[in-house]
Amino acid sequence: MYCIPGNFYLDPWGKVDYAVISHGHADHARWGMKHYLCVDDSKAILKHRIGQDISIESLPYGITKTINGVKLSFHPAGHIIGSAQIRLEYKGHVTVFTGDYKTNADSLTIPFQPVKCHTFITESTFGLPIYHWQEDSVIQQQMQNWVYSNQKQNKTSVFVGYSLGKSQRIMSLLDGCAPMLVHNAIFQLNEVIRNSGMKLPQADLWQATTDKNLIQNNILIVPPALIGSNMIKRIPNAAIALCSGWMQVRGHRRWQAVDAGFVVSDHADWNGLISAVKATEAEQVYVTHGYQETFARYLNEIGIPAAEVKTEYGTKEDTETNATELPKSA
Amino acid sequence: MKQFAALIQQLELTNKTNAKIEAMVQYFTTAPDKDKLWLISLFTGKRPKRPVKTTLMKEWCLEITNLPEWLFLESYSAVGDLGETLSLLLPPPTQQSNKTLSEVMQDLKVLKNFSDEEKKTYMLKAWDSFETHQRFLINKLIGGSFRVGVSKKLLVNALSKYSGVESNQLMHSIIGNWTVDDITFDDLIEGKHINYDNSKPYPFCLAYALDKPANELGNVQNWQIEYKWDGIRGQLIKRDNAVFIWSRGEELVTKQFPELVEAVQDLPNSFVLDGEILAMKDANVLQFNDLQKRLNRKNVSKALMAEVPVNFRIYDILEWNGTDIRSEALVIRQKHINAILISENQSAISQSYGLKVNSWEDVTALREEARSQNSEGLMLKLKQSPYHTGRIKGDWWKWKVDPLSIDAVLIYAQKGSGRRSAYYTDYTFAVRDGDKLVTVAKAYSGLTNEEIKEVSKFVTKNATEKFGPVRTVKPELVFEIAFEGIALSNRHKSGVALRFPRIARWRKDKLVSEIDDMDSVKLLIAANL
Numbered sequence: 022m023y024c025i026p027g028n029f030y031l032d033p034w035g036k037v038d039y040a041v042i043s044h045g046h047a048d049h050a051r052w053g054m055k056h057y058l059c060v061d062d063s064k065a066i067l068k069h070r071i072g073q074d075i076s077i078e079s080l081p082y083g084i085t086k087t088i089n090g091v092k093l094s095f096h097p098a099g100h101i102i103g104s105a106q107i108r109l110e111y112k113g114h115v116t117v118f119t120g121d122y123k124t125n126a127d128s129l130t131i132p133f134q135p136v137k138c139h140t141f142i143t144e145s146t147f148g149l150p151i152y153h154w155q156e157d158s159v160i161q162q163q164m165q166n167w168v169y170s171n172q173k174q175n176k177t178s179v180f181v182g183y184s185l186g187k188s189q190r191i192m193s194l195l196d197g198c199a200p201m202l203v204h205n206a207i208f209q210l211n212e213v214i215r216n217s218g219m220k221l222p223q224a225d226l227w228q229a230t231t232d233k234n235l236i237q238n239n240i241l242i243v244p245p246a247l248i249g250s251n252m253i254k255r256i257p258n259a260a261i262a263l264c265s266g267w268m269q270v271r272g273h274r275r276w277q278a279v280d281a282g283f284v285v286s287d288h289a290d291w292n293g294l295i296s297a298v299k300a301t302e303a304e305q306v307y308v309t310h311g312y313q314e315t316f317a318r319y320l321n322e323i324g325i326p327a328a329e330v331k332t333e334y335g336t337k338e339d340t341e342t343n344a345t346e347l348p349k350s351a
Numbered sequence: 352m353k354q355f356a357a358l359i360q361q362l363e364l365t366n367k368t369n370a371k372i373e374a375m376v377q378y379f380t381t382a383p384d385k386d387k388l389w390l391i392s393l394f395t396g397k398r399p400k401r402p403v404k405t406t407l408m409k410e411w412c413l414e415i416t417n418l419p420e421w422l423f424l425e426s427y428s429a430v431g432d433l434g435e436t437l438s439l440l441l442p443p444p445t446q447q448s449n450k451t452l453s454e455v456m457q458d459l460k461v462l463k464n465f466s467d468e469e470k471k472t473y474m475l476k477a478w479d480s481f482e483t484h485q486r487f488l489i490n491k492l493i494g495g496s497f498r499v500g501v502s503k504k505l506l507v508n509a510l511s512k513y514s515g516v517e518s519n520q521l522m523h524s525i526i527g528n529w530t531v532d533d534i535t536f537d538d539l540i541e542g543k544h545i546n547y548d549n550s551k552p553y554p555f556c557l558a559y560a561l562d563k564p565a566n567e568l569g570n571v572q573n574w575q576i577e578y579k580w581d582g583i584r585g586q587l588i589k590r591d592n593a594v595f596i597w598s599r600g601e602e603l604v605t606k607q608f609p610e611l612v613e614a615v616q617d618l619p620n621s622f623v624l625d626g627e628i629l630a631m632k633d634a635n636v637l638q639f640n641d642l643q644k645r646l647n648r649k650n651v652s653k654a655l656m657a658e659v660p661v662n663f664r665i666y667d668i669l670e671w672n673g674t675d676i677r678s679e680a681l682v683i684r685q686k687h688i689n690a691i692l693i694s695e696n697q698s699a700i701s702q703s704y705g706l707k708v709n710s711w712e713d714v715t716a717l718r719e720e721a722r723s724q725n726s727e728g729l730m731l732k733l734k735q736s737p738y739h740t741g742r743i744k745g746d747w748w749k750w751k752v753d754p755l756s757i758d759a760v761l762i763y764a765q766k767g768s769g770r771r772s773a774y775y776t777d778y779t780f781a782v783r784d785g786d787k788l789v790t791v792a793k794a795y796s797g798l799t800n801e802e803i804k805e806v807s808k809f810v811t812k813n814a815t816e817k818f819g820p821v822r823t824v825k826p827e828l829v830f831e832i833a834f835e836g837i838a839l840s841n842r843h844k845s846g847v848a849l850r851f852p853r854i855a856r857w858r859k860d861k862l863v864s865e866i867d868d869m870d871s872v873k874l875l876i877a878a879n880l
Binding site for chain 2: 149150151152153155249269270271272274275278279280281282312315318319322
């Protein structure tokens with residue numbers, strides 16, 4: 022996405038000179054830009070994922086920077102740690118680009134803040150009315166009960182989640198339930214997040230060499246690339262759970278043949294998307310990655326001018342293995 | 352409903368047989384008796400007629416959610432199941448219901464006689480009282496399309512594990528005549544409504560494949576040579592004028608073959624026969640492919656019985672007028688068969704006769720033309736052999752014909768289940784048809800672990816498309832596919848169906864351009880008629 026007067030790009034895929042990044046997921050923050058701009062909470066994550074030597078600057082949430090006459094600021098998106106909506110103001114016209122966002126509050130991220138604007142560019146990953154998320158407290162209860170019942174049967178609870186965002190969310194939902202271990206990719210990200218001053222529940226490093234007794238009956242969190250790997254198979258009595266918004270639909274739950282599926286999403290559900298759009302009071306809405314056609318059509322029907330924009334951002338949220346998500350070391 | 356919903360969820364999620372059994376045992380341990388009866392009833396396909404049309408359910412849902420119909424349809428196409436779509440679209444429930452499965456099922460019976468308006472009131476209340484997954488199940492039960500991926504055999508295994516009652520007896524019990532209202536769970540399990548003594552089968556005697564030259568078996572006159580028929584191995588039991596047919600898979604399949612029941616029903620003696628259920632017309636054995644039309648049907652129509660008549664071809668006799676004669680010699684046992692056979696040409700019962708041979712050369716020659724009889728080879732049985740329990744080496748041998756084979760290219764791959772889930776082990780193969788490729792077979796076996804790893808690597812690198820768990824693969828790897836038979840079939844895109852296809856070997860020496868085409872495959876059919 023290109024800002025013409027500002028001469029910079031938002032979450033670009035091609036290699037550009039100046040990239041403004043909404044959050045650290047691989048389909049938004051890509052390698053090869055000459056210069057990066059992001060929110061403070063994302064800076065360390067981007068450096069960790071893209072490279073320590075990249076040219077990067079960051080702003081706190083809500084602080085404006087002017088680039089070629091365009092006033093740019095970041096606002097909490099509630100998607101993952103360090104996720105931001107990008108507000109652009111040029112000659113009095115305000116545009117907000119959401120990146121990915123979630124309207125339900127969790128205990129990790131700064132909650133989504135609606136920003137009034139003229140033009141609103143929204144994601145639509147779960148832009149169908151079949152997607153309704155429950156309160157975190159309800160999901161938390163389900164997940165913890167599952168861990169307890171696994172323990173009764175002498176099973177180790179293995180949760181699968183994207184290493185940035187979902188894993189930390191799972192950690193916070195399961196905090197205090199049982200000792201937690203995480204795969205190296207997650208462990209390293211946790212260190213990065215802690216080093217930039219944020220608190221996370223304790224989670225020890227799990228490697229192929231880790232003593233089996235240390236994970237027995239406990240909780241292990243791994244990235245999706247490990248589903249079906251030997252590393253998982255070697256765990257005695259593992260019960261595997263996927264955590265994703267897609268788990269709402271039976272067909273998705275059954276595809277992977279795991280032991281449980283929890284509806285834990287970092288995106289807005291149907292009502293979340295609609296309330297977010299309405300709160301911006303935007304005159305024009307553009308709908309990107311997800312069910313853009315469906316959601317745009319519905320917005321038009323309820324009297325909000327909307328159009329779809331095709332992008333290459335991922336819509337799969339965790340159920341797909343992502344090439345960039347391969348474990349760095351076993 | 353909560354307990355039932357939790358069980359269904361567990362059964363749906365796992366693909367491990369043991370986990371499914373465990374989940375059912377857990378349910379039988381904790382659920383109320385009436386619920387357990389309903390569960391058995393539903394799992395064996397005994398369900399009440401649907402009381403509410405799904406179109407009405409959809410209408411009411413649109414009314415409640417105020418969604419446009421096109422959005423409903425979009426949602427439906429993303430979910431793939433109407434009952435589930437409804438359950439997801441409806442707002443979260445504001446009330447709670449602790450109704451049990453049996454209470455809900457009782458409601459359904461009454462619901463049938465309600466007016467549409469009354470039905471609506473009931474549905475809306477139910478939708479507002481159950482959480483999503485329970486709501487989904489209620490929609491499926493009311494909409495009349497409840498289904499679960501649990502076979503009778505699996506259900507019986509779970510019941511057996513829970514109760515300690517022998518699984519064959521349980522199979523008879525659950526299939527027997529009972530309804531939820533006229534039996535208790537304990538009586539059902541104990542089989543109070545049936546006479547298991549009447550239906551009880553014997554363990555089958557099984558043969559190993561011949562592992563040495565036939566002439567090393569000694570004097571050919573000591574052996575009974577029979578065709579090995581390719582149908583459903585089964586036991587036909589008649590005791591006290593009650594008839595039962597068991598399949599080798601330990602399922603009671605009596606109701607699927609009414610003509611076999613009729614054929615023996617009025618015979619004076621009681622007996623237990625081992626034999627093969629075959630599709631047969633004008634005294635000719637048809638292919639397995641034809642027999643398949645008769646399998647797993649709830650109702651067998653007259654038309655189907657006329658199209659594909661079945662015949663029970665007797666191999667052996669295990670019990671005669673109440674006496675277990677399995678320890679007697681084969682030739683002695685078989686003497687009783689004559690009393691069962693009436694007029695060979697009219698009856699649905701026939702005998703697999705010993706073939707006349709004078710030497711092992713004769714036997715070899717018979718084997719070579721066995722396929723022309725639609726048999727899959729020969730059985731060699733010592734005339735003096737008893738009827739063994741299970742698989743014993745030495746007295747009986749199977750000597751199958753060499754398989755047919757074609758060269759085909761791998762075009763789809765899917766990961767296996769269980770231990771095989773890390774690799775692509777389930778393959779679909781195609782042959783050429785003009786300038787297109789058409790799929791002819793699926794195969795899951797025949798490669799070594801090393802080869803599977805190599806193919807998996809190729810699939811990962813060369814996958815061009817995804818359909819759920821299935822990967823479309825660049826057509827490049829050529830395999831020799833072996834199979835037992837081939838028949839025309841309009842169920843398959845290619846127009847042919849292969850019997851028991853498996854991978855004979857990986858033809859690394861062949862290019863895609865060298866695979867077989869449809870014409871040469873069809874020639875195999877002509878050659879084997």
